[in-house]
Amino acid sequence: MNSLKTFIFPDTDPFRETRYPLLLLCAPLVYLQPVEANPDRPGDANEPDLFTERGLCQAHTPAPLGADRDRFQRLINDIRERRDDYAAQLSALTVASLSAPPAERSEEARHQIVSSLLGQHGLADDIAAKTATLERWQARLVLAIAEMLEKEEEALRADLELLSEREMDMLRSLQGEDGPEEDNPLAELEKIRTRLATPRPGSFTARFKAWLKLMRAAEPPQTELWLASSMDAADQVFEALDEDRSPGAVPVLTLSLPQAIAASPRYVIEQIEQFHHQAAEVLAAIATDLASIRERDYPAVAQPEDLLPTTGGSVERWSALLDQHFPASSHGRSSLTFYLLPGHSIPSLLSLAGASPDEERHPHHGLLAVLHD
Structure with missing residues (x-):
């Protein structure tokens, strides 16, 4: 396989229609798995297993739960099924606790929230x-909650996109300018669109x-x-690059991708592997x-065409293959923009475990791709 081994962030569940296109170029796609897979059911042909077995995805679990795994999963399932019962706790936990500076958040309140959630499911007091x-x-x-909400919003967004502007205009005319605001489905739709x-x-x-x-918690x-x-x-x-007063990120390449691949996991894998075969060169x-520019000296002044002198023709061939296998009319288009980070790797910028202390003496440039939906 000639694709690029890639770590996606901060996603923890890449198994969805809008992430499958990344596998055309970025494979295996490594992702943070907050909770390890069930060790007692290794033979399950579930979605992650199918992609992992084919070398398309790879989970990284830096802090496995061990004996507490099943109890954590029960907690998540309970939250999913009884969302309203947990609303107040989850609001405080997800926004106030982690996004506020330490001086502004109450440690006691945080302990109470988490202890309450864990205690309800028989988890150890210690x-x-x-x-x-x-x-x-x-x-x-x-x-877990972020992925849950994101999937729901993605599904809702897809449903709303099925309503054309003409259909929305028809709904508005049926409602009438002086129609009652209460129990107005059109007004609710507009609110949902605005919120999304x-x-x-x-x-x-x-x-x-x-x-x-x-x-x-562990080296990636x-x-x-x-x-x-x-x-x-x-x-x-x-921002971490700016704080280090380093040269800014340099955009070096943009590639088109399908916006989504909507199919069953097995068929998605078949399509991706066919594309890999046709697009091998x-x-x-x-x-x-892309690998070569990470290793060589970075000039003080450089243009993308100087850094990647042979990629121009490859981009045209890439686009032609995309049009052949995944036409824009049926799959839409998103894009990946690649940035060179001179003298810094992403693990060092984010202070991840295992970042080399010798990077300043023996720098390897970082390479970051950004998905634009």
Whole structure:
């Protein structure tokens, strides 16, 4: 396989229609798995197993739960099924606790929230007494809830996109300008659309800090590329680069991708492997060019065409293959922009476990891709 081994962040569940296209280029796609797979059911042909067995995905579990795994899963299932019962606790846990500075948050309140959630499911009392353990439990909860909500919002967004502007206009005319506001389904739809389009920086910050908390528990696997699943995620790296007063990130390449691949997991895998076979030469050329710029000296002044002199033709061939296998008319288009981070790796910028202390003397440039939906 000539694709790039890539670590995606802060996603913890890449098994969805809008993430499958990444596997055309980025494989295996490594992701943080907050809770290890069930060791008693290794033979289950579930979605993650199918992609892992084919070498397309790889889980990284830096802080496994061990004997407490099943009880944590019961807690998450209970939250999923009884969302309203947990609303107040989850609001305080996901936004206030992790996004506020330490001086502004109450340690006692945080302990009470997590202890309450854990205690309701028979988890040991001493978990809440150990700060590091408590913070990791909290991080797992935040990430699990974030993925849960993101999937629901993604499904809702897809449903709303099925309503064309013409259909919305028809609903407005049926409602009438002087129609009652209460029990107005059109008004509710507009509110939902607005809410989905409104950025929530506090929620993202909480999620990223939770991801970082678990990632710092163990050294991540070596990868050629790190992939930010949103501009918010990329900004975390760019801000760390700015704080170090280093040269800024240099955009070197942009590649198109399908916006989504909507099919069963087995068929998605079949499509991806067919594409890998047809695009083997192009994938090898792109991977080789990107790998080469990470190792060589970075000039003080450089243009993308100087850094990647042979990639131009590969981009055209890549786009042609995409149009052949995944036409824009049926699959839409997103894009990946690649940035070179001179003299710094992403693990060092994020202070992850295992970041080399000798990087300043023997620098390897970081390579960051940013997904633009």
